[in-house]
Amino acid sequence: MSTRQAVVLLSGGLDSMVCAALAREEGFSVLALTIDYNQRHRVELEAAKRIATDLADRHIILPLDLTAFGGSALTSDIDVPKDGVGADGDGGIPVTYVPARNTVFLSLALAWAEAAGAHDLFVGVNALDYSGYPDCRPAFIEAFEELANKATRDGVEGRGFTVHAPLQNMTKADIAREAARLGLDAGISHSCYDPAPDGAACGYCDACRLRAKGFEEAGLVDPTRYVAR
Amino acid sequence: MSTRQAVVLLSGGLDSMVCAALAREEGFSVLALTIDYNQRHRVELEAAKRIATDLADRHIILPLDLTAFGGSALTSDIDVPKDGVGADGDGGIPVTYVPARNTVFLSLALAWAEAAGAHDLFVGVNALDYSGYPDCRPAFIEAFEELANKATRDGVEGRGFTVHAPLQNMTKADIAREAARLGLDAGISHSCYDPAPDGAACGYCDACRLRAKGFEEAGLVDPTRYVAR
Numbered sequence: 001m002s003t004r005q006a007v008v009l010l011s012g013g014l015d016s017m018v019c020a021a022l023a024r025e026e027g028f029s030v031l032a033l034t035i036d037y038n039q040r041h042r043v044e045l046e047a048a049k050r051i052a053t054d055l056a057d058r059h060i061i062l063p064l065d066l067t068a069f070g071g072s073a074l075t076s077d078i079d080v081p082k083d084g085v086g087a088d089g090d091g092g093i094p095v096t097y098v099p100a101r102n103t104v105f106l107s108l109a110l111a112w113a114e115a116a117g118a119h120d121l122f123v124g125v126n127a128l129d130y131s132g133y134p135d136c137r138p139a140f141i142e143a144f145e146e147l148a149n150k151a152t153r154d155g156v157e158g159r160g161f162t163v164h165a166p167l168q169n170m171t172k173a174d175i176a177r178e179a180a181r182l183g184l185d186a187g188i189s190h191s192c193y194d195p196a197p198d199g200a201a202c203g204y205c206d207a208c209r210l211r212a213k214g215f216e217e218a219g220l221v222d223p224t225r226y227v228a229r
Numbered sequence: 230m231s232t233r234q235a236v237v238l239l240s241g242g243l244d245s246m247v248c249a250a251l252a253r254e255e256g257f258s259v260l261a262l263t264i265d266y267n268q269r270h271r272v273e274l275e276a277a278k279r280i281a282t283d284l285a286d287r288h289i290i291l292p293l294d295l296t297a298f299g300g301s302a303l304t305s306d307i308d309v310p311k312d313g314v315g316a317d318g319d320g321g322i323p324v325t326y327v328p329a330r331n332t333v334f335l336s337l338a339l340a341w342a343e344a345a346g347a348h349d350l351f352v353g354v355n356a357l358d359y360s361g362y363p364d365c366r367p368a369f370i371e372a373f374e375e376l377a378n379k380a381t382r383d384g385v386e387g388r389g390f391t392v393h394a395p396l397q398n399m400t401k402a403d404i405a406r407e408a409a410r411l412g413l414d415a416g417i418s419h420s421c422y423d424p425a426p427d428g429a430a431c432g433y434c435d436a437c438r439l440r441a442k443g444f445e446e447a448g449l450v451d452p453t454r455y456v457a458r
Contacts (some may be wrong), residue, residue: 061299068289071344099343100336103380107333114328115300134385143379147372151332156363 006120006164007109008029010056012047014189014211015167018175019124020055021182023167031116032056033109037066040080043199047119047190049162054188062108070098080194094132096193102135110161114152119150121162125174126167126175142166172214178220180220187223200227235349235393236260236338239285239287241276243418244396245442247404248353249284250397260345261285262338266295266327269309272428283417291337295339300328303405311433325422325435331364332371335373343381348390350377355396355404367369370394400441409449416452429456 004029008020023030032055036049045061052059080096102125109121120129136141147162149155167175179186191211192201201208203226215222235257237249254257263277267333281288284349309325316417331354337352354365363369374392380383396404408415420440430437432455444451 023260056262062297064293064295065291066340068291069341069344073338074278097342097382098379100340100377104333104336104340105304107329107336111295111329112298115298134382137379137385140376143372143376145368147332147376148329150363150366150369150372152329153326153363156366214364 003029004120005029005031005057005113005116005118006122007033007113007116007118008122009055009105009109010034010048010051010122010206011192012044012049012185013207014125014179015124015175016048017051017055017124017184017186018178018182019167020051021184022178023120023164024055025121025182027061028120028122029057030055030119031112032059033112034085035105035108036059036061036063037101041190041195043167043195045189046199047188050188055073060112063159064104064108066098066101066104069099080202080205082194082202089147095143096206097133100135101163102133103144104167106148108111110148110152113161116155119159120156120164121161122164122166124167125165126170126172128169129173138165138168141168172210173188173217174197174214176214176220180218185223187217187225190209193226196227200225202227209210232258233271233349234258234260234342234345234347236262236284236342236345237285238334238338238353239263239278239280239288239352240353241273241355242353243408243415243419243437243443244353244404245277245357246353246413246418247407248351249280250413251407252349252351252393252453253274253284254411255346255407257349257351258286259284260341260347261288262291262336262341263288264334265290265292266330266426271423272424274281275318275428276417278299279417281315286354289341292310293333295327295330296334298328303319309434311403311431318402323435324369325360329364330441331362332373335377339377342390343383343433348388349352349393350382351393351395351437352388353396354394355393355399357398357400367394367397370397386399400446402446403442405447405449410445415444416453420453425456433457 010032148161166181193205239261379389421435422434
């Protein structure tokens, strides 16, 4: 096992799967962190387990009940929009935004990294073809890295942290192509916000639409299992 | 109830109690957030409940098992030092430091605040007479506020967050005096890192020493119940 470790946030979606594989390709051993935040799309956690089996040296699934706070279609009984990307509002940030989610998740990744002696965090956010969440933007990632180096013993003592967002400037098509290049079975990942009880993807939420568009534009077969109609 | 709400991190210690009372004094209704991180000093949670009954409009105790990561005397089986403040190492950051704890806690406070429509966070950190934790320093608080305004829908849409650290420049004696001025019963708060099973304070850990020094320097009776010797 490599002595260079990185904590990778692994949701179970295609983006975080590619992100974990890129961390491995860079020579890191992967400490995969999945947050069980009582998301509606629980099947995501099963996908995270499958991906971690292939790509991670350790995997922690940490329960953290964000439904205690409410405020998002992904953690409460607000309906997940199905009418097209950006169709649920004023062209701003969608109702599937979970308040401060990536801040919370990166903070937990930072906590594990410092405890484990790792100094690299990977997160699969991307700012192109994305859903408009503020905590996927480059300015957020930069601000978090700055914070990390003021917030921690290692940071203030000069053993700084780097936050890697290797998908930052990729389109969904680029990500689908990366998955193919890395030899990943994209079919074991899960992106849908509102899957059927058996895990099949709805095909209509933003996450499904963006994912399908990625495979299509990349000229690749979409391995996603959709709800039969 | 006031319409101005603030999320206050409430550990159950004297500092966070005074912090919550100061938020109320400023006219905020208090959303008190306590993180049950599987800390050794579980009696702290009982103290948080007592304080919230007096000072908070809502109280959430959120389970988050930071022992999954390890790395601190407060969450693992490393011994809590008892030989005097700063005596456990090289004069640097003590073993009771929990990796990235305040980053994680403030992130959760931010998540609740945004979900509740609040724009003010209160945290009882202080940088004088403190234990040397990096995430109690003013530079950390400023960096977190910057991050909060890039991380959230409200932040990027111009409804910014303010992180209040009203104890930042107070000594422990100042804090003991504030508790008296605010009419608080400091005896219901709990600071000790390594209490007896009945909740009595050990008297020797850093938290006990700093707290006792505060009451002594303020010329106030120390209401803490110590282990009988």
